Structure formats: C-alpha cells, structure tokens
Amino acid sequence: MASNNFFVPASVTSSGRPVLVPNEVECNLLSNVDIEHDQDDAVSSPLKSGHFILTTHRLLFLSSSCSSTAVAIPLSAITHIFSSKRSLKSVFHSPRFRFQVSATPDNRILDSDPGRVTGLRSVVITVVVRGKGDWELFLSKMWECWRGRAWETTPSETGPASASASASLYASDGSVRMVGVGGLLRKEQEMWESTDRSLQEAFQDLNALMNKAKEMVMLAEKMRQKLLAGSSSQSNSANDEELGSKEEMQDWLLSVGIVSPVTKESAGALYHQQLSRQLADFVKIPLERAGGMINLIDVYCLFNRARGTALISPDDLSQACSLWEKFDVPVMLRKFDSGVMVIQSKSHSDEEVFGRLRALVTKPEALRHGISASDAAMTLGIAPAMAKEHLLTAEGKGLLCRDISPDGFRFYINLFSEISLDDLFLVKDYGIYSTWVKASSASG
C-alpha cells in the first residue's frame, strides 16, 4: 500500500488503457515488469508483474491482472538514469535498470515544480524486466523522452483543438495526434529522417553483426547444448529457481532466433492486447450512434480513419476483437449464423430490437405487404445488411416469416401459430390473425 502512496495514482479507461494528458504520446511498452524502490520503509509490497508504459510525460505502471492498480512516475521527477551494468550475471538473471527520482519529505514522489518544495530526497527505483520485451530499446526511448522535456511545453499550443479533442474519444490517446494534414506532414518528415538515419546505421550495424554473428550463434548453440545436457542429468539440485532460469534461458535463446517460431507470436500478443483495449474504448461512440450494433467492416474503416496513418490490418482487428472475451470490456464480438460479424455493446438487447420490429410489421401497411430489409433499416436507423440480420434472427425466434417472390424478399408477422388446424376457416375475434384479416381485406 505504501508503495502505491509513494507513486502518483494514474487513471485508466474502463477497458484498462491509460488516460493520457493533453499532448502526451505513448512511446514504448514493457510487459511483465516489477518495480521496487529503496525507501527505508519499503517493506510494503512492491509493484509486481505489470505493464510498464513510457510516454512523453510519464512512466505508467498498470497491473496486468486487474486494472485496479495504475500508478505513474512523472518524467519530471527523474533526476538521473543509471546506465545499466553489463556482466555475465546479467545474462542469467532478469534484466533490470535503475533510475533516481526526487521525493518529497512526506515520502511521495515529486509531482510538481521542484522549486516550491524544500527538503527533497532522492529515491532509487529499480525496474525488473521479467518479460521478453526489448528493455534496452525501452531504456533508450526513456532517455529520449526524459531529455525531450515534453512536459514543459504548454498544452495551450494545440489551441481550440484541445477543447474539441476532449469530446472525441481519440483525444485520450496519443495516436490521434497523427491525424489531419499537419499530422501527415509531420509523419512524412519523421519517416524521411528515420529512413535516412537507419540507412546510415544499417551499414554500420550490418558489418558489426557480420563480425559477431558467427560468435553469437556458436555461443548460443553451446549454451543450448549445455542446457539439454543439464536437464538429462539428475545430479543437479533441481529447485524451482534453476528451472525458472532454464526456461528463461530457453526463451532467450529462442528470441535470439536459434529456434524461431515462438517469438513473433509472443511479441505480437501484447500488441493485440493493447490494440484490443484501445479498440474497446474507440467503438463506444460509433456503437451508440449505430444503435448498439455495428458491422465489423464499418468499425475497420472508422478505426483506421481515426488512426490516420498507422493502419491496422483486418486480421489485427479480428484478433483484437477476439481478445475481448478475456477482458472486462463493455463490448463484444458477435457472429451471426450467416457469418456476418458485428460488434455489439453488452447492454444492447435483442429484445428491444424485436420490440421495434414487431411494432413495424404490425402497422396496417406492413400487414398487407410485409417489410423489406431496407424498411427495417430505416426504422431501426441501421445499415440494411445489419437490419437483415436482425430480421433473420427475429424469424428464427418465430416472430416473423418470410415471403420470397418476384417482388423480393419480404418479412411478415408470423400468423401460423394463431391459425387453427381444427377449423381452417376459423378467425378469432382477437389476436394478430384477425387484425391481419381486417387489414388485408381492407386493401382488396
């Protein structure tokens, strides 16, 4: 608990994505990270196995088990980032890096202008990377962001955009800033610069890699052999820790690329997880507008339009949607019998749609001539393809029946259940059958 008080609390969205401040942009992410700090009273439970997100303004720690724990470390509080020591030991242990932050005398991390607070102390925070993320890249990005001092530029720069941005869902996320002509130009510029840089670096890197490649492969192969030998001999004290480090070693070897398949998936999973949460936040407003259900294809277009440049593939989208089952998000993916896939809010009920369809098909005109999918689409305010799915579902429930003729595919209120088998000519005085008889004889 004390460790939570030490950090600055951070707010997250209902689907577990961090809420960013204006102009804040997400830069990198590490999964499965522990955070410890060296306070005297740090007997408190440290922050264990969470996502560690780097933004231009903050370091965010999100507990991965439940989204209840979310804390932040303002980059402005960082006074020093220690360069990581490299030793042979570091190969076998989880990598870790440390940095120093300012804390107030009452043992809280500094979250304001240091000039006004006296009696500041320094606290060293250690980040233990238990996952397979590229922590070195993270650290270098962290350097960049820290030096960038983005928190010092005033948010008023964005002017009126920031006011309207708070209404748009995407404003809570960094990637929106890449939309519009300005965003495109900026992105273009960045791309040119990075291409230029990476071209220069590529040749240097390539040479270095060529020199080291043979050694690295030999080293890795030797280690793997040793591990295999170790696992077969039972003389070793096979305690859990050793087993754990062996697994880590295997993973490490895999990530080097000796035996390739797992790495891409393990790296990709995290990406889809985050995408999934972001998507859940994004669809809320389009869903409301579409009446609680929206075609997956429409979402794909809207989502990519909102993303502007960093487009996602249809496959990414379907993976992100299928991950919703695992998270507590207010939306769900639904597949109709026809194969059409839609996103539906969990509060959206078929009953309500059926009620509206029933009202529609019992109007005198609809009793006589039925309704088409486009009639239903207009009434429900949704796309005809969606309306047809609703009509077919209602048909399956026995509410409607179909009429296929040269005039097209139409739906009528289901009268079959009300017609008597004992007397085919019997029309009771009440019920929908008699209403229909009256309506249809009025026309002819």
Added chain:
Amino acid sequence: MMQKLGDFKLPAFFNYPPYFTLQPVRDTREKQIQLWKELILDYCRTQKVFLVLLEEEFPLFSNPVIERSLNNEARETFLSALVSEGRAEWLDKGHRKCLILWHRIQDWADIILGFVKDNGLEDSVMTVEEIRSGIESRGTELHGMDRTILMRALKLLEHKGKVAIFKGTSADDEGVKFSV
C-alpha cells in the same frame, strides 16, 4: 368477402403471402405443412380430385389475387408430408404424380363393403367399371372414384377373402365376385 375456387371456399390465410413460401424455421414450417395438408385433403375431397401432377396447374398451388405460387420444392414437401401419413402415394419415382387418399385404402375398402351391404350385393358379381360408374353407386363416394385407388381397395378385400377378382369378358375390365 370470401375467396373461392369454383364452389370451394378458401380460408383467409390463403391470401397470406408467407403461406406460399416454404418457411425455413422448424416450428413455423411444421405448422405451415400441416395447414397445407389439411387444405389439400379438404379441396380434393370436395372437388373429387384424386391425382395431383406437380408440373401441371393445380388450383391450390397458386393464388392470382396476391400473385404468389408454390415452387416445386414446396409442392413436393407438402405432398410428401401427406405420403408419409398414408394420405397420398407417389405414383412415380421422380415424385411428379401424386395420388391423393382423402380416405385411406382401408377406409375405401370399408366403404365398398358398406355399399355391398346397402345394396344387397353380398353374393353378386360386378365389373370394376360398374362399381365406379354404375347406377348402384350413383350418389355414393364410390361414384367416379379413381380406378387405381378402387383396385387397391379391392385387392385389400381380396387379401382378406371378401372378394374374388377375375378377368372379365372385355379385355380391359375385371370382374369382382363379392362373398361378404
């Protein structure tokens, strides 16, 4: 305003367009099939229709008022439902000709026996044609009945020893000796 086919009164749902489209949902379809079975039997009984040909015009299978007609799949489905209940028989493998049995063969046999008793024909001889169109049968259900169905009923009676069927004088007519 009651719609009619000749002197046959049509029920109100005959103008309900989905009645003419085979319904895909099970419960709805079962009810639809039952309604069609009843209507077909009703119509055939009152109009003395014994044979329904799928590819030829059968008045029930289309409704010009609402411009709907049954497709072949629906026609075959409804007639097959009658066949499975013993209320009809396919006359060909291709399911194109259907004999409608508004009385089952057993019931037709009982009607023949009743006719024989009513007319004191217990030990007489009649030709098949006489049963169908003779003076004796006039005013009964036997008058004008389908020859195939009549022969089936007579064969059933022969099997039970109630009649003997033999070749008649003319080549295409058979004689029936009652021994009730």
